[in-house]
Amino acid sequence: MPSTPSRTTLTRELHLASLVHRLERQRRTWEARSTLGTAELRLLWLLTEGEPRTLREIAERLHLEQSTVNRQVNAAVKAGHVRKSRAPGSAFLFEPTPAGRAQLEEDTAYALGQFRVVLDRLGPDDAAHLLELLGRFVDLYGEAVDETETGRP
Template sequence: METSATPSDPLRHVPDAAQRQDAWLLDQLLRLDVHRRAVDHRSTLGTADSRLLWLLSDGRARTLREIAQDLRLEQSTVNRQANAALAAGLVARRKGEGSAGMVFNPTPEGKQALDDATDFALDCCTRGLQVLEPEERQRFLGMLRRFIAAYGIAAHADSGAGGG
């Protein structure tokens, strides 16, 4: 970010209020990411396993290709992560009905691990929301939903992928 102009450097610009606000917001998002990583670190599941199990928690078995598309990851990455989850007993693989491909489902152990990790993350969210008054919480959650949707659209604008 540019700083205030000085007499010795007349080409430097003073950031306007919108730039300062955007920089503050980015700082807050980075701070949130530090805390999110701490939650991930304390979780019983790794990030890749959490993401895979979260996707499969809707009860629909998926092929590696479908997982890659839904998670917006390279298929080689998904292949490695799914096979690691398979080896850890978090997911099971079987032949898909009416398909030549193999599909993945969470195992009971995988479902329990996701439940445990989710409970911990939700507890952290609940503690964060408790500092807000009830009407503030509702307003905050509504604004956060809109912000994340717009942020996702901007983040994926040139990639052809939608925000979600």
């Protein structure tokens, strides 16, 4: 198991930052091994939730600029993961192709499988405790970030 800096040499904040950094590095390793990039994964996840969507709807749901979404959607269309259609007199609509759905399922199954392995290794009690604490941490961190959104103290 990789070592982490000694808890006695780091403040709690630095220790947490170190752990989050390691987790992010590991997430990037997983992403590099995945067929879909983060942007395409988020796009396909959204598009599999229901009806075909316009660029504007996608941008609103993903909280991104429409120009960014346009670039990402066109890349997904070119890759064969998303199809574009248009009814006469209406905006273009985008939905996942069967290949896009299959790739999303494959990449998601792999990631969830890795989480399952780790949670199983922790055991049921530690896994439940981790999920409870992590959920609370994410909620509280979100509140703290929202409180400071207007600027630094």
